[in-house]
Amino acid sequence: MNVSDSEVVARLLSDSGYRQCERLEDARIIFVNTCSVRENAEKRVMGRLDLFARMKKKDPGLKVGVLGCMATRLKEKLLAHPAVDWVVGPDSYRNLPGMLGSAVAAPLEVNLSLTETYADIKPFRGEHHGISAFVTIMRGCNNMCAYCIVPYVRGRERSRDPFSIEEEVKDLFAEGFREVTLLGQNVNSYCWKPDNHTNQGAFASDRGDRPDSLTPEDGQAPVTFAQLLERVAAISPLLRVRYTTSHPKDMQDDVLYAMAAHPNICKHIHLPVQSGSNNMLKKMNRGYTREEYLDRIAAIRRILPGCTISSDMISGFCSETEEDHAQTLSLMEEVRFDQAFMFHYSQRPNTLAARHYPDDVSEDVKIRRLNEIIALQNRLSLESNRADVGKVFEVLVEGVSKRSEEFFFGRTGTNKVCVFPKMDSRVGDYVKVHVNSCTAATLKGEIVTETL
Ligand code: SAH
Numbered sequence: 393m394n395v396s397d398s399e400v401v402a403r404l405l406s407d408s409g410y411r412q413c414e415r416l417e418d419a420r421i422i423f424v425n426t427c428s429v430r431e432n433a434e435k436r437v438m439g440r441l442d443l444f445a446r447m448k449k450k451d452p453g454l455k456v457g458v459l460g461c462m463a464t465r466l467k468e469k470l471l472a473h474p475a476v477d478w479v480v481g482p483d484s485y486r487n488l489p490g491m492l493g494s495a496v497a498a499p500l501e502v503n504l505s506l507t508e509t510y511a512d513i514k515p516f517r518g519e520h521h522g523i524s525a526f527v528t529i530m531r532g533c534n535n536m537c538a539y540c541i542v543p544y545v546r547g548r549e550r551s552r553d554p555f556s557i558e559e560e561v562k563d564l565f566a567e568g569f570r571e572v573t574l575l576g577q578n579v580n581s582y583c584w585k586p587d588n589h590t591n592q593g594a595f596a597s598d599r600g601d602r603p604d605s606l607t608p609e610d611g612q613a614p615v616t617f618a619q620l621l622e623r624v625a626a627i628s629p630l631l632r633v634r635y636t637t638s639h640p641k642d643m644q645d646d647v648l649y650a651m652a653a654h655p656n657i658c659k660h661i662h663l664p665v666q667s668g669s670n671n672m673l674k675k676m677n678r679g680y681t682r683e684e685y686l687d688r689i690a691a692i693r694r695i696l697p698g699c700t701i702s703s704d705m706i707s708g709f710c711s712e713t714e715e716d717h718a719q720t721l722s723l724m725e726e727v728r729f730d731q732a733f734m735f736h737y738s739q740r741p742n743t744l745a746a747r748h749y750p751d752d753v754s755e756d757v758k759i760r761r762l763n764e765i766i767a768l769q770n771r772l773s774l775e776s777n778r779a780d781v782g783k784v785f786e787v788l789v790e791g792v793s794k795r796s797e798e799f800f801f802g803r804t805g806t807n808k809v810c811v812f813p814k815m816d817s818r819v820g821d822y823v824k825v826h827v828n829s830c831t832a833a834t835l836k837g838e839i840v841t842e843t844l
């Protein structure tokens with residue numbers, strides 16, 4: 393999400409005559425894009441700001457702007473930091489060029505918008521130019537998961553105009569990209585309504601390429617996520633389509649059928665569960681039970697055999713007991729997640745949990761439970777990868793492996809990283825790789841010519 397936002401900022405600034413430089417030491421203005429989801433992420437940013445303050449002492453002309461979620465959360469408090477000249481929240485990036493160019497503009501812009509989607513801004517991909525791109529399809533979040541700060545710092549949910557999304561993806565494909573990941577906090581609630589659409593900056597109505605059947609003027613039905621997915625997938629069979637994040641309470645079968653209908657929609661779903669305990673899920677305000685989550689898993693297995701599933705887990709949420717924790721472990725065993733992102737609970741100011749529930753699981757217990765979750769997931773990931781040894785997968789070549797110049801890496805459609813000798817393949821090619829061995833994190837194999 394932040395990579396995608398930084399690319400929007402880079403476009404706005406490059407259009408105003410600013411140039412991105414390779415090395416920090418060469419910069420005259422430094423922007424830090426920030427995340428507030430966990431306290432550790434914020435601590436890292438504060439460490440960077442201290443470094444920039446030291447740089448500014450030696451070089452008083454250097455300027456620093458803080459962007460993103462911490463800007464909304466901390467506002468003036470950030471301006472008080474000796475490094476900081478501007479504080480600009482996620483919905484105010486259009487103001488940036490004006491702020492930089494003017495001595496009179498206020499250094500703080502953190503208002504959240506009900507409509508801003510940056511639909512008309514073509515992200516400047518710079519160093520991320522290559523094979524795989526992130527495309528933001530919506531901003532903000534309307535859920536109120538008790539632990540989560542996102543709705544407070546990124547505002548209400550709004551869906552981006554599908555025409556501008558399709559246009560951006562077509563351009564990316566023409567530029568040589570071969571994979572897009574559609575991004576939103578809860579993509580399943582993507583819904584673009586033509587008639588009450590108010591986005592400023594959405595594609596101008598005089599665009600010649602807008603399909604007649606979906607012009608806003610004729611009050612057509614809303615565009616759902618499943619429909620958007622199909623439209624993006626139809627751009628080219630050579631374009632891989634991924635998306636994240638799905639929410640278990642909103643993930644309907646229509647998305648699964650859309651995935652089944654298009655071979656180029658990758659067969660991997662990120663479906664964060666957070667906890668396996670109904671008590672915790674209720675307290676987290678997630679809007680589903682363990683049984684409902686397992687029903688969604690069953691639907692994925694039924695409609696998309698072979699689809700991999702990844703998840704997010706939080707250990708040590710407020711009042712979590714050993715029994716609640718055991719339920720998370722048992723759910724993981726039951727689902728057999730292929731991959732997971734795992735965190736220990738970090739209380740965030742002003743969230744529902746911070747206001748209503750004591751953060752009463754000790755740090756030691758949170759970390760011990762997290763380590764148990766990680767150990768189990770390592771085993772499940774290894775088992776999942778071992779089950780792929782001996783199989784052949786189509787892999788999109790993404791780049792040279794970090795370990796060796798002689799090897800490429802890429803991912804399978806099921807989102808597994810695969811490393812293999814280059815042979816005569818090139819970045820951007822689809823190759824068939826026979827998997828010979830694996831670790832919990834990577835498949836290793838070699839290119840074969842046989843058909844799948
Ligand atoms: N919208 C997505 C992702 C939100 S942030 C979703 O609903 O899943 C990514 C992950 O960070 C979350 O899934 C959650 O597991 C974790 N997270 C969010 N707030 C957290 C907190 N206060 N402490 C620990 N982990 C948190």
Ligand code: SF4
Nearest residue numbers: 533535537540542577
């Ligand atoms: Fe946060 Fe929940 Fe929204 Fe995800 S769905 S961003 S966890 S509030």
